[in-house]
Amino acid sequence: MPASMTPRGALEEVNAFHDELVFADEAEPATLGLTRAAWRVLVVDDDADVHSTTTFALGNVEMQGRPLSFLHAYSASEAFELLRREPDVAVLLLDVVMESSDAGLSLVRRIREELGLRDLRIILRTGQPGYAPEMEAIRGYDINDYRTKSELTRTKLYTAVAAAIRSYQQIRALDDNRLGLERVVAASAELMALHGLRDVALGILNQVGLLLGQPAEGLLCVRETGHAHPDILRTVAAVGACRHLDGRELNVARGGPLAAAVERTLLNRRCAIGDGLLSLYFPGKAGRDFVACVPLERELDEHENRLLQVFAGMVTISLDNVELVTHLNQAAFHDPLTGLPNRTRLVELIDATLALPTRAQAILALVDLDHFAETNDALGHHFGDLLLVAVGRRLQSKLDPGLHVARIGGDIFCVLGEAGAVQPAPIQALFREPFHIDGQDVQVSATLGLVRLGEHDGAGADALKDADIALKRAKSQQRAGHFYFSRSMGVEIRERVRMMHALRGGFQRNQLFLAYQPQVDLLSNRPFGAEALLRWRTEDGRLVPPDRFIPIAEYSGLIVDIGEWVLRQACAELMRLRAAGHTAFTMSVNVSQVQFRHPHFLDMLRRALDDTGAPPEFIELEITESMAMEEPALLVEKLAQVKRTGVSIAIDDFGTGFSSLSHLQRLQVDRLKIDRAFVTEITGSARGSSIAEMVIQLGRNLGLSVIAEGVEDERQAQILRQLGCPLAQGFLYSRPLSPEDLLAWLADRALHQAA
Structure with missing residues (x-):
């Protein structure tokens, strides 16, 4: 200074x-x-x-x-x-x-x-x-x-x-x-990393405490409104001195000033401070609003008020996200109709069970309602849905609480748990009492497919497949309404799947071909036609028997495409034979049940005839006797439509089923084929001879042609002639031939006939 x-x-x-x-x-x-x-x-x-x-x-x-x-x-x-x-x-x-x-x-x-x-x-x-x-x-x-x-x-x-x-x-x-916003952003990021509504709610209370510089204290509650929910407050999470309110319904009698503050906040729909309490309002979607109520240890300044407003906005987004994730999780892992775990969740539960040391004592059971489709069609889908809900509730309420009950689709439920509690008899006993639906008592039964997880080697999805295999076996064999999966069944089904893929590939690579077995007149030994037979030669030159691959083609639906190809090939071969001079020659083609029932079968038949130019009067379609006996009214109409194209109809394997003669009379068929089993027995069994004779006589009385298949020696042919059978085919005359060999065989027979 x-x-x-x-x-x-x-x-x-x-x-x-x-x-x-x-x-x-x-x-x-x-x-x-x-x-x-x-x-x-x-x-x-x-x-x-x-x-x-x-x-x-x-x-x-x-x-x-x-x-x-x-x-x-x-x-x-x-x-x-x-x-x-x-x-x-x-x-x-x-x-x-x-x-x-x-x-x-x-x-x-x-x-x-x-x-x-x-x-x-x-x-x-x-x-x-x-x-x-x-x-x-x-x-x-x-x-x-x-x-x-x-x-x-x-x-x-x-x-x-x-x-x-x-x-x-x-x-x-x-x-x-800046620091406050950084804390808010960090808090929001931590909340985003949490999963589940309760975890997020606890995270919100902890983050509010950190922002205010005080220990976590208070509660977060939700109000659900709408037609499906009562208008009540429920505490999602509570910490500190409020912990006794965690998970409980919140009202003034129980929550005191906190409940009153929450009610005011929801009424005003905005954040508030009063009576030493901070109330943060988080508007939700679909009628679910949230409020966090936190006791304050001190007064807040304006800056903290603003930060809390920003925090509340960001928390609202976090709650919306967790609500969305919860909804998606519910949709992804639970059946929307019954609320039970769905297939995806069930596979997780099976995997978890397989990882336990006690897996050897666990059983997985599929429960399939019998004839549910008929109930659904007769009483309506709404009635069917109510029945499914009732079945799910009964399984949950009546079985051991420690079991997992799921619905994996359609009318199939699943029960997973300890072997002593997952037994066929108690589960099927639950269906003895009728279900009361919409004022009606409905009696339902169930079929079970079961897997002992202690004997299972794969994952949860594989166990579910094995249970499905057992269920299908139980449905087909009807053995007391249930069936346990075995390793041999697994080998069988895997072989079937392997062959199905191989057949599909073989068809695409032109490994399938037709062989033609000649048909002859028994009196003159003159050939009048041939049956087109499907064959499959694999890349290594091995022939797969038709009785192995044709059922698989039918099961997979591939027979529809293969059948159309066979029909076209046979028609084309008929035209080549006619060009070679065999103008009175008939081509017989087998038609499977799956192919015949296909809605576009008639269109496929007409296209094959039109595209190849084959005359329909020289084409014969063979259907099995079992096909002819199913749904007679529909078959009569379908055969009438087929007949209008000009082709003829033969019933193959006749005598192996239980045909009604009155029904047979109504069918517009042209020929009966005696099954090879009766032809084989014709020389050594009176029963075989009598059945063959009966079929021949029946055909004569109904005005139908009759042909015997599987004729292998002259003795059989002689007896058939004596019984009046006009036509035959079999190894006695020729094995199935390639197109070139068939032409050569016909030429050779013509020479012998001329001589």
Whole structure:
């Protein structure tokens, strides 16, 4: 301080302007939760009178709604140590010249660089204008103001400090906002990583505690509204002293002030603070609104209020996401009709069971409702859905609670658990009592397919497939309504699947071909036609027997495409034979049940005839006797349509089924084929001879042609002639021939006939 400016002179100069000070109310309007902490001002000067005059001038004023609090240091080194201990000082009133001419500026540099106090506002004061800092120093060290002590009247001192405090407040607000938003973003990220509504609810309460700087306390509840839900509050999660409310219905009697605060928040649909409680409102979707209610340990400032509003908005998104994930999880792993675990969830449960040491004692059972499709068709799908729900409830309520009950699709349920509780008899006994649906009593039975998991080697999906195999076997064999899977069944089905894929590939690679077995007139031995027989030769030259691959083709549906190809090939071969002069030759083609029942069979037949030009009167279609006996009314109409194309119809394997003569009379068929089993027995069994004779006589009476297949020796042919059978085919005349060999065989027979 210069000699010309004594401490007493400085004090007098400050007092001289006392009347010029205007106490303007610059404080912002008080808001809920606004604190009254004082602004801290550090006075650094080696003159004690400067400290006292400064305190006297500013001691009773408020700035930005808060009072001032003063700290004092009498040297740069003392100020540096004080700021190291007290970093939350708002304004520094600093003398430039103290123990040295640059002590003030050196302190400024250390404050900014060593202590890193960037928010602190600095006002330099000097009694020696010649020691004023350069402009570069003011800019470089972020000095808020520079004044000579003679300039600092009380009004100007107030103005300088007020400006510095406003600047400090704005800088701190920006920093607080940045840090607060970083905390909110971090909290939101942590919430996003949680799974399940309860975990997210606990996470929200923990994050609110962290944002407020207090232990996690309070509860988060949900209100469900709508036709399907009662309008009640339920606590999703509660922590701290509220833990006793966790998972319970929330009402004023049980929750007291917290419940009342939650009700008010839901009514007003916005966040609120009152009675020492913070209520955060999270609007949900589909009528589910959430509220977090947290007891406060202190009042909140405006900055914290704003941060909590931002946090509430981000939490709403998190809750929406977890609700969506919960809904998707429900849809992905549960049956929407019954609420039971679906196939996907069941496979997970089976996998978990297979991983347990007790897997040997576990059984998986598929429960298939018998004739459910007929019930559904007769009484309607709504009735069927109600029946499925009732079955699911009965299985859940009547079986051991430790069992897993699932619905894996259609009318098939599943029971998984300990072997002693998963037994066919008790499960089937549940279906003895009728189900009461829509005022009607419905009696339902069930068939079971079971797998002992201790004998199973694969994963859960494989066990489910094995149970399905056992169920199909139980359905086909009807053995007491249930069947246990065995390893031999697995080998059989895997072989069938392997052959199915091989057959599909073989068909695409032209490994299938037709062989033609001639048919002859028994009296004249003249050939009049041939039967087209399907054959399959694999790449290694091996012939696969038709009785092995044709059932698989029928089971897989591949027979429809193969059958159309066979029909076209046979028609084309007939045209080649006619071109060679065999114009009265008939081509007989086998038609499978699957192919015949296909809705486009007639179209396929007409296309084959039109595209090849084959005359329909020389094409004969063979259907089996079992086909002819199923659904007689439909078959009569279908055969009538086929007959209108001009082709003829033969019933193959006649005598092996149980044909109704009255039904046979209604069918528009042209020929009966005596099954080879009766032809084989014709020479050694009176029964074989009598059946063959009966078929021949039946054909004669109905005006139908009759042909015996499987004729292998002359003795059989002679007996058939004696019985009056007009036609035959078999090894006695020829094995099945290739197209070229058939032409050669016909030519050779013509030569012999001419001779």
